[in-house]
Amino acid sequence: MHMLNQAIKRLRYNFQLSIITFMGAFGIFSLTPYAIYRAYHANYTVAIADSFAIFSIIIAVIYAWITNNTVRPGLYLSIVFSATAAIVTINLGINGFFWVYPLILFNFFMVSPGRALLAMLAVLSTLVIYNIFKPDVIFSDNYQMTSFLVTCLLASILSFVFAYRTQHQRDRLQQLAANDPLTGAYNRRVMTKELHRATLDRRSGRAYSLIIMDLDHFKHINDSFGHAIGDQVLIDFVSIIQTMVRENDMLFRHGGEEFALLLPDTHQQGLLTIAEAIQKTIFSKLISPAGAVSVSIGGATLTASDNWEEWIHRADKRLYVAKKMGRNCYKVTD
Numbered sequence: 001m002h003m004l005n006q007a008i009k010r011l012r013y014n015f016q017l018s019i020i021t022f023m024g025a026f027g028i029f030s031l032t033p034y035a036i037y038r039a040y041h042a043n044y045t046v047a048i049a050d051s052f053a054i055f056s057i058i059i060a061v062i063y064a065w066i067t068n069n070t071v072r073p074g075l076y077l078s079i080v081f082s083a084t085a086a087i088v089t090i091n092l093g094i095n096g097f098f099w100v101y102p103l104i105l106f107n108f109f110m111v112s113p114g115r116a117l118l119a120m121l122a123v124l125s126t127l128v129i130y131n132i133f134k135p136d137v138i139f140s141d142n143y144q145m146t147s148f149l150v151t152c153l154l155a156s157i158l159s160f161v162f163a164y165r166t167q168h169q170r171d172r173l174q175q176l177a178a179n180d181p182l183t184g185a186y187n188r189r190v191m192t193k194e195l196h197r198a199t200l201d202r203r204s205g206r207a208y209s210l211i212i213m214d215l216d217h218f219k220h221i222n223d224s225f226g227h228a229i230g231d232q233v234l235i236d237f238v239s240i241i242q243t244m245v246r247e248n249d250m251l252f253r254h255g256g257e258e259f260a261l262l263l264p265d266t267h268q269q270g271l272l273t274i275a276e277a278i279q280k281t282i283f284s285k286l287i288s289p290a291g292a293v294s295v296s297i298g299g300a301t302l303t304a305s306d307n308w309e310e311w312i313h314r315a316d317k318r319l320y321v322a323k324k325m326g327r328n329c330y331k332v333t334d
Helices: 004-012 015-039 043-068 072-090 100-110 115-131 142-178 187-204 218-225 225-243 270-284 306-325
Strands: 208-215 250-253 258-264 294-302
Touching: 015 043, 015 072, 015 100, 043 072, 072 100, 072 115, 100 142, 115 142, 142 187, 142 225, 142 294, 187 208, 187 250, 187 258, 187 306, 208 225, 208 270, 208 306, 218 225, 225 250, 225 258, 225 270, 258 270, 270 294, 294 306
Parallel strands: none
Antiparallel strands: 208 258, 208 294, 250 258
């Protein structure tokens, strides 16, 4: 029962995994009777193509569930199904046309809109080229071929527009769910998730460090010059930090004028180095109408006994010490 609940939860929160699972199940139940029927009537070419497609679905869905990677199995199934649809249409003629239309929808669900459109153009080009060399095998005449191509292209283009728009909206929703709308830094929800993940990852021996940063006297900037100026200071602060960190470092807005920086593969010496660099760079580059803006920094490396709350608490305690020391400084050791 627990495994079933976990599986349902994964399907609920992983859109692409749910798509590849349900489309895969639909494909198996749809193709299996046809594979049996065609084998029974000695149409072995189509039966083998259908059977290979069914086998491919099973392998791709299992791979997606084990690895949580849906891009590769989706692309693989798109290629297999496109090739299968072309083979079936070549062998069955007009009776195979009907499989091309669900293929259009399948491809636009499984892969990016651009790849789906290319896959459909490849299938249609294959059928046209085959018909040029072997006329009257697939299409009874050019009028039938033209009608088929026009309807398929129209369906493909409409599906492309819908899929492209849907993907854009889904990406935007994911960004809104993960990023602070003002600064673009990751939000606190993502921070909690990534810190927890880091505590699990330390079993592999990977080192992690965490920095907590608080802009000094930020309330004075807001009170004296307004929130619009304060917001711009926050945006500029994040821009400066992002130019200093590595690609796999993660910057979070912890709350208000407080930010956190997760540093993978960083030991104590690296933590000292980046804390000093941030403190000096911010004071020299971050300017408000009140003058230079400074930052107080606390930091901690992840220990073997830390959970994520204890880890961030140690970094917060050192931030408090840095503030007590007069601000515009860092404290990353006891």
